[in-house]
Amino acid sequence: MLALVGGAGDARAAPQGRWVEVRLRAPARLAADRPATGRMLVYVPPGLGKQPAPLLIVLNGWNGTADEWKRHPEVTAFADAHGVIVAAPTVGRTVYESRFYPESRGRWGPVPGAVWLGEVVLPHLRANFPVRQDRAGTAILGNSTGGRGAIVVSQRYPQFGFAASLSGTYDLGLLRPTEGEYKIHAVVFGPRARHRQRWVDEDCVVDARVTPLRAMTLYLAHGGADKVVGVSQLHSMEAFLARHGVQATVVVDPAAGHDWKFWGTQLARALAALARALEATRPPPTGGR
Secondary structure, three states, rough: OOOOOOOOOHHHHHHHHHHHEEEEEEEHHHHHHOOOOEEEEEOOOOOOOOOOOOOEEEOOOOOOOOHHHHOHHHHHHHHHHHHOEEEEEOOOOOOOOOOOOOOOOOOOOOOOOOHHHHHHHHOOOOOOOOOOOOOOOOOEEEEEEHHHHHHHHHHHHHOOOOEEOOOOOOHHHHOOOOOOHHHHHHHHOOOOEEEEEEEEHHHOOOOHHHHHOOEEEEEEEEOOOOOOEEEEEEEEHHHHHOOOOOEEEEEOOOOOOOOHHHHHHHHHHHHHHHHHHHHOOOOOOOOOO
8 A cells, every 4th residue: 555645744755747556445344344445546746845735536437447537638637737636546336325235236345435435535545645635625526427426425525625527327216227327226225116215315316415515616517418327317416406506517418428528528627617616715825935
């Protein structure tokens, strides 16, 4: 496991300008007293000074890996331009569940996905990398199931000031049992008809989970021709936010589907939105002349 200087330390202590693989270990209490380890890639941009850097966590889609982010140079270009540390955990087939259930037939790992992000990944980054410890300096972004994850984790762990979700699933009640999206959630939650409250508890469009979103900058985008995750998911999320008076940037590309042709264009726009949010909340410099 890589051990680096913590948040208030010197950013120059970390390897810079390249992706570094980090092995994570979860506390036994989170994994039913079983060993729980995982993999993450971290990119530290060159030229950082002594001040802690903003942190961006990026989440892959269902059955993906952290390595897919290495294929998108706009991520490291953004990190270099704005002095942001980027972390990409591999979370495989999680649907960012808050817990496992007796009916959970598919588990991406020993710890539920949302718990892994909020109680393993983020604390490890804050303890071992020179990142900011405040909400305004902490961001999360994902595509597809990772887009759902960006919202789920932000709602359950209110330590993020920015979230971007590209083609995410937010309203589990809209999923039809014949759809692939329903099936990957049913593998974890069990059949919805038998466990309706469980599906509600794991949902995003729940009134009890709106409060953390009020303090965030949100960027949500979806393809109008998406055949994997219907655009009705975004419409439901937009209505939920509007009902509670929560502001968000919402983008629908009528011709776009569920692929990197769409996510690539939206990734650039989401990162630009993050850059503006970071600039607006940048802490004043410390120290003397």
